[in-house]
Amino acid sequence: MKILIVEDERALLENMLSYLGGGDIVCEAASNFAEAEDKLTSYSYDIVVLDIMLPDGNGLDLLRLLKQCQPEAGVLIISAKNALDDRVMGLELGADDYLTKPFHLPELNARLKAIFRRRKFQGHTAIHFKEIVVNSDTHEASVHDVPLTLTLKEHELLVFFIANKNRVLTKQTIAEHLWGDSIDLQDSFDFVYQHIKNLRKKITGAGGEDYIKTIYGLGYKMSES
Amino acid sequence: MNLLAKTTIFNLLLALVAFVIGGIQVYHTFKYEVKRETDFSLIESFQPLVSAMEAGVPAAELQSWMLYITTINRIDTPDMQLVFSDTLAFHPVLKRQEPLRMLTTSRNINGVNYRFKVMNVFIEESDIGRIVKNVLKDLFIVLGVILIIFSLLISKFLLRPFKETMQKIKSFNLQSGEVPELPKTTTTEFRQLNVFLKEMLEKNRKDYLTLKEFSENASHEMQTPLAVAGGKLELLVESNALDLAQLQLVQETQHSLSQLSKLGEALLLLTKIENQEFAPHTKYNFSEILQVDVSNFEELAAMKGLKFQKNILPVVQLQLDPSLGHILINNLLKNAIRHNVKDGWVKVSLDHQSLRIFNSGPPPPVPTEQLFERFQKSNQTSKSLGLGLAIVKKICQVNGLPIVYNYQEGVHEVVITLAGASKARSTSK
Numbered sequence: 001m002k003i004l005i006v007e008d009e010r011a012l013l014e015n016m017l018s019y020l021g022g023g024d025i026v027c028e029a030a031s032n033f034a035e036a037e038d039k040l041t042s043y044s045y046d047i048v049v050l051d052i053m054l055p056d057g058n059g060l061d062l063l064r065l066l067k068q069c070q071p072e073a074g075v076l077i078i079s080a081k082n083a084l085d086d087r088v089m090g091l092e093l094g095a096d097d098y099l100t101k102p103f104h105l106p107e108l109n110a111r112l113k114a115i116f117r118r119r120k121f122q123g124h125t126a127i128h129f130k131e132i133v134v135n136s137d138t139h140e141a142s143v144h145d146v147p148l149t150l151t152l153k154e155h156e157l158l159v160f161f162i163a164n165k166n167r168v169l170t171k172q173t174i175a176e177h178l179w180g181d182s183i184d185l186q187d188s189f190d191f192v193y194q195h196i197k198n199l200r201k202k203i204t205g206a207g208g209e210d211y212i213k214t215i216y217g218l219g220y221k222m223s224e225s
Numbered sequence: 226m227n228l229l230a231k232t233t234i235f236n237l238l239l240a241l242v243a244f245v246i247g248g249i250q251v252y253h254t255f256k257y258e259v260k261r262e263t264d265f266s267l268i269e270s271f272q273p274l275v276s277a278m279e280a281g282v283p284a285a286e287l288q289s290w291m292l293y294i295t296t297i298n299r300i301d302t303p304d305m306q307l308v309f310s311d312t313l314a315f316h317p318v319l320k321r322q323e324p325l326r327m328l329t330t331s332r333n334i335n336g337v338n339y340r341f342k343v344m345n346v347f348i349e350e351s352d353i354g355r356i357v358k359n360v361l362k363d364l365f366i367v368l369g370v371i372l373i374i375f376s377l378l379i380s381k382f383l384l385r386p387f388k389e390t391m392q393k394i395k396s397f398n399l400q401s402g403e404v405p406e407l408p409k410t411t412t413t414e415f416r417q418l419n420v421f422l423k424e425m426l427e428k429n430r431k432d433y434l435t436l437k438e439f440s441e442n443a444s445h446e447m448q449t450p451l452a453v454a455g456g457k458l459e460l461l462v463e464s465n466a467l468d469l470a471q472l473q474l475v476q477e478t479q480h481s482l483s484q485l486s487k488l489g490e491a492l493l494l495l496t497k498i499e500n501q502e503f504a505p506h507t508k509y510n511f512s513e514i515l516q517v518d519v520s521n522f523e524e525l526a527a528m529k530g531l532k533f534q535k536n537i538l539p540v541v542q543l544q545l546d547p548s549l550g551h552i553l554i555n556n557l558l559k560n561a562i563r564h565n566v567k568d569g570w571v572k573v574s575l576d577h578q579s580l581r582i583f584n585s586g587p588p589p590p591v592p593t594e595q596l597f598e599r600f601q602k603s604n605q606t607s608k609s610l611g612l613g614l615a616i617v618k619k620i621c622q623v624n625g626l627p628i629v630y631n632y633q634e635g636v637h638e639v640v641i642t643l644a645g646a647s648k649a650r651s652t653s654k
Binding site: 009168173219 | 448449450451452453455456457459460462463469472473475476479480482483486521524525528529
């Protein structure tokens with residue numbers, strides 16, 4: 001997967017590059033409108049991560065340009081402007097998703113992978129992790145071909161874990177992924193724990209191995225070993 | 226009462242005072258003149274009398290009910306001064322006592338001393354008073370009618386530019402629309418008013434836009450470094466170079482960063498609502514978004530072991546920005562779940578009259594009205610921001626929805642009255 005990150009804030013750009021880079025994602029960066037315009041017209045990308053507010057132009061204009069020259073590329077808009085009109089505007093212009101700053105890097109990672117799946121395989125491809133197979137489109141999952149009956153939240157949790165395999169996910173990141181920003185109940189972390197406990201039970205119950213490791217006091221990590 | 230009605234009434238009152246004072250003045254002047262004229266005519270009628278008697282006409286022949294001539298036996302009485310007085314005499318035609326003006330004097334005619342009492346009818350004081358009163362009353366009525374007609378004409382022609390200006394200002398809306406073109410007028414005051422208004426509106430609009438831009442920029446500028454810091458911490462966690470204690474420190478820092486970010490957003494939201502940046506929305510089905518949000522919380526409530534009851538009428542139309550609607554519901558439900566007791570319950574009900582959220586919970590530490598204040602937390606160490614209810618209150622205020630928070634015997638109740646909301650909104654403007 002080849003992506004272009006358009007972001008004027010150097011430090012934030014570096015964060016995204018170092019988090020996403022390595023592994024199966026090839027990242028390129030543009031830190032202003034002109035540079036982004038240049039790269040968009042010269043190379044092709046699977047997904048463009050776009051900051052709306054750029055020092056020398058509006059990200060929405062880049063989005064229009066992109067839709068002309070690379071209509072098959074996915075777009076994820078990031079902006080601190082959670083003003084509704086911007087969001088609506090972006091989505092109307094053909095953006096696939098929208099993230100508001102500040103966001104968690106695993107969240108960005110998961111969203112990019114979801115866009116990639118939708119774009120490249122029209123969502124029909126299943127996600128594999130060892131013996132676990134998840135289809136995020138049909139909400140079906142199985143372990144060793146034994147179907148799992150997962151709740152919606154457990155399903156989302158599993159997809160999130162697989163998208164961020166071998167990475168640490170804090171309870172906060174998971175809670176915000178599952179319930180959005182609106183949930184900051186002080187005991188939402190307990191909810192995360194309960195969901196993960198149920199998910200583990202269902203996977204091991206179907207004969208799968210428990211890949212979700214608890215990192216005490218911090219969060220969880222799904223890894224192969 | 227409008228300005229013209231007030232000035233008209235004030236004018237009429239002034240006229241009334243003027244008429245009363247003028248009436249008294251007219252009455253006295255009139256009375257004085259009548260007397261003077263009557264006295265003058267008495268003297269006039271007295272002179273030929275004396276001439277007639279000097280010519281030898283006997284006094285008895287001249288007598289009438291208005292003239293008494295008597296002889297007085299006084300020698301060398303000088304001619305008496307002319308003395309006027311009021312008297313009563315029997316009127317032979319009217320057959321009653323009539324007030325008369327009388328001239329008393331004496332003359333020596335042909336060596337005989339005569340006393341003359343010459344009388345004449347004159348207009349009575351009460352008659353004068355009545356006449357003055359009637360005339361002034363009629364005049365007053367005519368004046369009143371003229372004033373009223375005049376004020377109607379003024380309001381129609383003279384005040385029209387003023388009224389148009391008022392209409393324009395009334396329909397002016399800060400967030401949308403330009404400063405309106407105010408009507409042209411030849412009246413200096415209105416022209417000045419229009420100039421002031423236009424300058425003021427333009428300044429307001431400029432300030433508003435600056436403030437809006439500032440709050441959005443402030444949010445952007447604040448969120449970016451927060452995102453950077455959060456990201457760095459995530460990278461730090463990923464680096465696998467930290468031991469457990471260090472990871473915990475990172476985790477706590479991350480949490481504080483997230484709180485800071487949410488705090489900024491919440492304050493920004495409050496400012497935006499205050500600035501009325503959420504345009505009045507067309508009516509839509511509020512029940513739908515309530516259903517969606519409630520289903521989100523039902524799960525959370527269940528995980529916390531709370532019983533969740535809902536009683537939502539399927540179609541309740543409401544004129545409230547949907548994103549504000551979500552925030553409103555989320556904050557209230559969050560609150561109801563957070564401040565609850567073990568094995569407690571939450572109940573949501575919606576009908577055309579009101580949205581009600583009940584929950585079991587410990588007694589509030591402060592009077593319920595104060596719970597709507599910013600940073601009013603039941604527990605200062607809690608992780609909540611203490612802005613949720615302040616935002617709810619602000620949303621309700623701006624949209625003219627009355628909200629009440631009650632607590633009674635372990636039951637918290639928040640009631641938002643929906644009926645008549647649109648009416649309240651239009652009158653609050």
